[in-house]
Amino acid sequence: xxxxxxxxxxxETVVGRKPSPQEFMKAKETGFDPTKIIExxxxxxxSNVQQPPKPSVGSVGVPSDKKDKEKIVLPIIxxxxxxxxxxxxxxxxxxxxxxxLALLSVIIAMVLLIANxxxxxxxxxxxxxxxxxxxxxxxxxxxxxxxxxxxxxxxxSKEPDRDKDTDQxxxxxxxxxxxxxxxYIDKDYKFDxxxxxxxxxxxxxxxxxKSGDKVKDILKxxxxxxxxxxxxxxxxxxxxxNNNSKIVDLxxxxxxxxxxxxxxxxYGFTDNIKTDSxxxxxxxxxxxxxxxxxxxxxxxxxxxxxxxxxKFGNPESAVESISNYGNGDGFxxxxxxxxxxxxxxxxxxxxxxxxxKEEDGVYYLTHKYANGD
Numbered sequence: 001x002x003x004x005x006x007x008x009x010x011x012e013t014v015v016g017r018k019p020s021p022q023e024f025m026k027a028k029e030t031g032f033d034p035t036k037i038i039e040x041x042x043x044x045x046x047s048n049v050q051q052p053p054k055p056s057v058g059s060v061g062v063p064s065d066k067k068d069k070e071k072i073v074l075p076i077i078x079x080x081x082x083x084x085x086x087x088x089x090x091x092x093x094x095x096x097x098x099x100x101l102a103l104l105s106v107i108i109a110m111v112l113l114i115a116n117x118x119x120x121x122x123x124x125x126x127x128x129x130x131x132x133x134x135x136x137x138x139x140x141x142x143x144x145x146x147x148x149x150x151x152x153x154x155x156x157s158k159e160p161d162r163d164k165d166t167d168q169x170x171x172x173x174x175x176x177x178x179x180x181x182x183x184y185i186d187k188d189y190k191f192d193x194x195x196x197x198x199x200x201x202x203x204x205x206x207x208x209x210k211s212g213d214k215v216k217d218i219l220k221x222x223x224x225x226x227x228x229x230x231x232x233x234x235x236x237x238x239x240x241x242n243n244n245s246k247i248v249d250l251x252x253x254x255x256x257x258x259x260x261x262x263x264x265x266x267y268g269f270t271d272n273i274k275t276d277s278x279x280x281x282x283x284x285x286x287x288x289x290x291x292x293x294x295x296x297x298x299x300x301x302x303x304x305x306x307x308x309x310x311k312f313g314n315p316e317s318a319v320e321s322i323s324n325y326g327n328g329d330g331f332x333x334x335x336x337x338x339x340x341x342x343x344x345x346x347x348x349x350x351x352x353x354x355x356x357k358e359e360d361g362v363y364y365l366t367h368k369y370a371n372g373d
Contacts, residue, residue, distance in 0.1 A: 007032035015041045075128040078109045082128070082135040089139040095146060099139040106132045176257030177215055179230060184215075184237060186224035191241035193222065193248050195269040195322070199331055203324040204253070204262050212261035212326075215252050225250075235259045241268075264331075265323045273318035273335065281341035282312055283349040288370050294357070302364035305335060305356050316340045333358035334366075 007027055011019045014037050019027065023040050030036045085102040089095050109125075109132040116122040178184075204212030215235060225237035233254040240247040246268035252259035294302030309315075315337040324331045335356040344350045351371035356363035 004028070004032055007034060007037075010034050011037050011041070014038070072124060074112055075109075075124040078105060078112060078128040079131055081105045082109070082132040086135040086139050089142055095139070095143040099136070099143045102132070102136040102139040106136050108132075177235075177254070177259045181228050181230055184219070184224055184228035184235070186226070189223060189226045189239065191226075191239060191246055193239060193246070193266070193269075195266075197222070198248060198264065198266045198269070198322060201250075201261060201264050201324070203264055203326045204260050205326045205328045212252075215259040215261075218250065218261070234262075262326050263324070265321065267319055267321040269322070270320055273320060273337065274314045275316060275318050276314040277316065279314070279316040279339060279341055281339065281344035281348040281350060281352075283339060283352050283370075284347065285349065285370075287312075288349060288352060288368065291354075291365060291368050293368060294364050294366050299357060299359050299364050299366070300362075302356070302366055305337075305354075305363035305365070308354065308365075312339065333363075335363045 004024075004027075008019060008024075011023075011027075019041070026040045027033075027036065030040075082102065082105045085098045085105060089098040089102065092098065106129075109129040112125050113122070113129045116125045202211070202213045215237075218237070222239065226240050227238040229236050235252040235254070237250045237252070238247065239250075246266075248266040249264070250261060251263035253262040291308070292301060292303045294300070316339055318335065318337045321334045321336070322331055323334065335358070337354050337356075339352040339354075340350065341348070342350050349370050353369040354365060355367040357366050358364075
């Protein structure tokens with residue numbers, strides 16, 4: 001039997017009008033039997049008109065359990081895989097493998113979304129797709145971070161910088177050093193020195209047992225120089241950047257056919273001293289006379305650079321240098337500053353040059369000079 005709604009709909013289809021109250025009551029007495037519609041309406045059934053099929057109540061708009069499971073199970077599987085691959089990426093060393101599998105989960109979720117796009121119910125599929133993208137993004141970020149911060153990556157990325165292109169025949173430790181200047185020059189040299197590199201050099205000193213670095217070792221570590229020259233038994237190498245703002249000068253002495261480091265000088269590693277290209281002089285002769293130069297026995301007796309800079313401001317130019325002359329004193333840091341203002345009035349000095357030497361991080365005045373002095 002049909003429901004009253006189904007019977008009413010069938011009545012309208014067969015008879016062409018809605019049933020009257022009397023007809024509805026008669027139908028109710030028959031239990032809304034669709035086969036009684038013609039009899040109740042009093043309409044003669046045309047021989048060509050077929051009886052409407054009896055509706056199957058159980059088959060109207062009710063999907064099978066099997067189809068429901070297929071729509072739910074696949075997105076759930078995608079969610080589980082995305083979460084599993086993310087967890088394995090975080091907890092295991094095989095991060096790249098599981099990140100790749102997380103990408104595969106994104107592709108699977110995308111296929112499911114496309115397949116269910118026109119279906120009215122696809123909330124779980126959308127969630128699975130969003131979670132797969134999030135899991136892949138996190139996995140990729142973790143993999144990238146651990147890779148670029150690993151000791152292996154640092155070694156691989158930095159080590160080649162120290163292996164310069166040199167002819168191995170020229171660097172054979174068992175042979176004498178070449179006297180051909182071309183064996184020490186690289187026309188395409190790119191500056192690759194730092195202050196710590198320079199301070200790690202070993203300079204030959206007659207007052208110590210430490211021998212100087214061999215030129216072969218310098219070439220292996222820092223490459224051939226921008227410029228080179230040979231004079232008598234001495235070899236001079238100059239490393240500089242394109243702007244000549246950073247320079248390393250090395251001098252080698254030849255002993256038993258081997259060039260060893262005898263002198264090292266560099267400048268331009270730091271820009272700690274600020275300068276003023278539009279400097280206007282505030283120096284008076286009395287200010288200059290009050291400056292104290294350090295003695296040979298007491299460097300700290302000299303005026304401090306910090307006090308001078310505070311009173312007279314930034315100089316017009318400044319150069320910080322590091323040198324090792326091989327005299328046993330090791331590396332020395334110096335600072336040369338110049339205050340120049342040639343438009344200054346007669347009450348002020350137009351040119352003041354000051355030299356400082358560093359001790360325990362402080363620059364002390366070692367020499368002073370003013371125009372006409």
